[in-house]
Amino acid sequence: MTQQTEQATKTRVGLVGASGYGGIQLVRLILDHPHLELTYLGGSSTAGQEFGQVYPHMAPWFNQQCEAIEIEAISERCDVVFLAAPNGVALELVPALVERGLRVLDLSADYRFTDLAVYEQWYGKERKDHSTNAKAVYGLPELFREKIANASLVGCPGCYPTASLLAAAPLLKQGLIATESLIIDAKSGVSGAGRVAKQGSLFAEVDGSIGAYGVTQHRHTPEIEQVCSELCGHNLTLQFTPHLIPMTRGILVTLYAQLRDPGLVTEDLNLVYTAFYRQAPFVTILDVGVYPHTKWVTGTNSCYIGLAVDPRTERVIVLAVIDNLLKGQSSQAMQCLNIMMGWPEDLGLPKVAFYP
Amino acid sequence: MTQQTEQATKTRVGLVGASGYGGIQLVRLILDHPHLELTYLGGSSTAGQEFGQVYPHMAPWFNQQCEAIEIEAISERCDVVFLAAPNGVALELVPALVERGLRVLDLSADYRFTDLAVYEQWYGKERKDHSTNAKAVYGLPELFREKIANASLVGCPGCYPTASLLAAAPLLKQGLIATESLIIDAKSGVSGAGRVAKQGSLFAEVDGSIGAYGVTQHRHTPEIEQVCSELCGHNLTLQFTPHLIPMTRGILVTLYAQLRDPGLVTEDLNLVYTAFYRQAPFVTILDVGVYPHTKWVTGTNSCYIGLAVDPRTERVIVLAVIDNLLKGQSSQAMQCLNIMMGWPEDLGLPKVAFYP
Amino acid sequence: MTQQTEQATKTRVGLVGASGYGGIQLVRLILDHPHLELTYLGGSSTAGQEFGQVYPHMAPWFNQQCEAIEIEAISERCDVVFLAAPNGVALELVPALVERGLRVLDLSADYRFTDLAVYEQWYGKERKDHSTNAKAVYGLPELFREKIANASLVGCPGCYPTASLLAAAPLLKQGLIATESLIIDAKSGVSGAGRVAKQGSLFAEVDGSIGAYGVTQHRHTPEIEQVCSELCGHNLTLQFTPHLIPMTRGILVTLYAQLRDPGLVTEDLNLVYTAFYRQAPFVTILDVGVYPHTKWVTGTNSCYIGLAVDPRTERVIVLAVIDNLLKGQSSQAMQCLNIMMGWPEDLGLPKVAFYP
């Protein structure tokens, strides 16, 4: 995990959206990164506050004052900018930032969709930035590494789509399953709901309990379907059901699909997955019979995958885990930046969990 | 929740397996029950200990000494006996107890299977008690109330099967789904693993983490399939995947199935479920758009069910929650006893959760 | 735990403050109580809503509509009223309610102080209701049972004071300790902060973490001091430090005090405590060497106390646990009502925890 590369001058990076859980992850990742220098820190609710007022534990290490969001300031002082603001904010900023030559990594949903009508339908906001959106690349490095390398604008995936797509991609790309049979039962820690004070995210409400939400209607559904459709070569409809788990970090997806060839066994699919992710330093395919726990990847950019074929039902069950705030959000954005800059893909990124 | 019925003499009840989480629930339920008197308390590991040594919080309320397991003592001093011992213990005791005229409620897997070959295959123990087993009734009151009323031996359901079957029964009984499409993704609190000291149940291992286990191979699969097959009228194979959740109590099952009639909408199925469970005082069908959280039923014998039809995929998704140690184990056994004795079905049983 | 007493007509009870965690406890306790009928349910934020909209799990059992808070409606339809509103609300209602002859149990801080100047200083609100306040009795039954029996207005104790005073009372009443040495280090679950959406109560902030708050300045300090001073017969100043624990329910207080007689041993004090609480059905003194866990009393009105004398330091350490929302709040109020009405003190109140 030592970092050998070195460059003369640091790349100047900005961060919009300092107060959320994505923001605090990015601050730490930027501070840890050998080639980056944080030259702009902005947010709408935090403007004027020191970072240590927003996150007291950070005060001794990083106490920069947050600024208002101003396009001129960002574009003058940054080469690259991460946008970690709520949905609907980036689309107001990105056209100007891209025009001024910045590389932009947006963590919201604004630049994830090739068809903006889908965005308008599911997110309820009108879009006028079609030419900017056309430049956006979907920031899942394991599937779109080359496009990301040449991108100036990256729409970073949602947390559920990251885990779901890493679990599903080999099956779809290799044509191994009946695509309409695809079911993704997802389980997420509560930090995915952000740091906003909501009754449903209170400890006393969440602790000791589990429930589903957004059944048949979660907004990550069209995002997963878009990429799955691209992978299998035709429009695909799938079932996606998220659940809230009484834990802070982590996502597990349990994927079910009907195999086209009932003769395939677990070992066969294990080989397929291993080959598919051979060049992916952050994806681990577990041994047959081993299934991942979310804690195995907490605090890292890693994704662990276990799978089984059930000969009784001719289904494959795939289990994939990520840290929703890192691989599912902030560190994956940093992985994209590494690729965009031609740096080692894993530069400055955590791989191994502190356990337990 | 007041209890008006009264009878002259109390029914003498015994409990085998005092030390486990099932045992402690039953002790409390028996103490709370207006018609029961605990006349025998036995266990193999706890023999000779006072109950307050096993569960210190019970000492001020109930501190009876645990006895060795002796069939003569049980049959002399009890009219009814609950067996809450590990799998494979009941089958040694039950033939003699039934022969001596006791009513027996077994919480283990020993008397759940009509075909003992299935038990032998999944539980790895040879069975010789075929005639006793033939008398056993599956103790899920919402489906088998009349058989239970006339039974002398009840094989009480497993925790996962209870939630799974309550979620699936209306669909199967009414022939609404393609039976081979049935997938049950189940999530359970850790108390289901019992009070035995195991590394995998340690707080530090479980906290902040979720994982699947027994993928394609959990022993509750054949139990669920047996009853589902009976409900739909033919042999059915289904997918069952359990997950361990960082919480103590509760099970949520998320059921997926393909509708035979794609014209059905959520409101239709809501009506079907409401009608199906009209006589079931412990099953609540939630309003359309409301999905249950396990905490809503913690500490009760209740089951809450929410459901949705997805017109995009022509699937129904059913969500059902129970308290795994109560409706999934001990209080359901008490519900069966109430039925066997001709008492009100809900006598002495908790319905409403303390929240939060 | 069966309830034998019966009366011809039920007492009509009202509840103001239905939406909070205190409110939901009281609804359940009232429904469970054999002599009570809930005839008024009010709240400022919930007026017009059905209770099942506020707490969905209650819909099948109790779905009464919440009303606006109106003194006339309350006094016409109720014999007794529980006020579970935020601090500063009761003082506007209570004078008129008491005047109209209602028995009032207030769960806020408004009627806990004999000296209203103390209230004004710590709660920052001016008080004009001195004559009403003079009628108020402090609702800790184990210490003030007779006063409560004759009271028309009860100021129910805070959660921390309940546990602290039950732990300290025998020492102070018997003059066993140097009063100025008294230190109370308290640990509370998060439900004590209520159901209001606050960033500091979010699962992601609280989970896996513990911290102190209100150090040297918590508002329960003067409340504890007032009663301790009364018990020992002179004005006493003590140290009180609360901590937030990653759990939903429960309070543990750890009390430290210097013994006046260094010759006393643990067994001596155990006897003193046992004698002191002989008439208290909800207080259990544990055997020497046994220390209570909060989970032993979750869901009950019980208080468990363990203690030890340290001969090396000549200190006594007392550990007391309660359920903060029940004995620390709502069920203690019901215990007071039982006493006021001349019913058995434990009528309708839970004593034994469901465990685990």
Added chain:
Amino acid sequence: MTQQTEQATKTRVGLVGASGYGGIQLVRLILDHPHLELTYLGGSSTAGQEFGQVYPHMAPWFNQQCEAIEIEAISERCDVVFLAAPNGVALELVPALVERGLRVLDLSADYRFTDLAVYEQWYGKERKDHSTNAKAVYGLPELFREKIANASLVGCPGCYPTASLLAAAPLLKQGLIATESLIIDAKSGVSGAGRVAKQGSLFAEVDGSIGAYGVTQHRHTPEIEQVCSELCGHNLTLQFTPHLIPMTRGILVTLYAQLRDPGLVTEDLNLVYTAFYRQAPFVTILDVGVYPHTKWVTGTNSCYIGLAVDPRTERVIVLAVIDNLLKGQSSQAMQCLNIMMGWPEDLGLPKVAFYP
């Protein structure tokens, strides 16, 4: 947090006790350290197993086979060795290892006591290695940096003593408190009990509950007293009470002491602490009015301290948090090694928590 120092050859390091939570921390810290190479990995229970069998999440990153514990192998292949075995194991190994010239860092209690009679009394094991023990230095860098720099054998502090001593040291060293008034109320996560399967560490027992243990008798008491006595210059007796908290990692100590000079205010003591720890890169004194949460230091070698003077009681209350498995155990041992080797004290050590 980048690491600039580089040396030609790596220092060869061994680890005894690979299976425990201390072991897994050390493996990760060694892998992350720029100057270390893990050349020996041993354990009694794990001999012959690959590390990925013991900790499955480590398999992709580090899967070395564990060896039996053999002094010859260790001394031939290592320059330095960490011993993370249970109490009583190190004392059998250390004399031979030190004699062979290795630098030894022992994480057990075996080499923490200057007076072995104290060890024998509290740990119940006879000691014959007095000459070896005489060489041992207590491994708390903030207090004994220079001794550690010259040591060949370091007895690394317990988790509770680390937090307690960092909280108490400035007060004792500067003579600010009445030493006999010292009370330490400590709260620890469950990982402190290790990875051994014990009923009391089960999730279902620990979750949602808090309790004290070892009241007046915990074995860390004499260890804290030994160092406190050294700091204040005379034999001191103090009160130490540990509590088990439903969280995995972290310790908070709440320290109470009577001030000698009642005129001191919070700001004065804040200055004293800030000055005392000016050279300590891992100790942060928080601003007046800010109190630390354990989560602020999870995953780091940091210690955060907040404090307040209560003018009403003339006491000081000090709150200190650490990660019990890192600063309280393994990373503090690494900090000692850095000092012993003349490397930067913070080399390879985590400072900033991933939050939340």
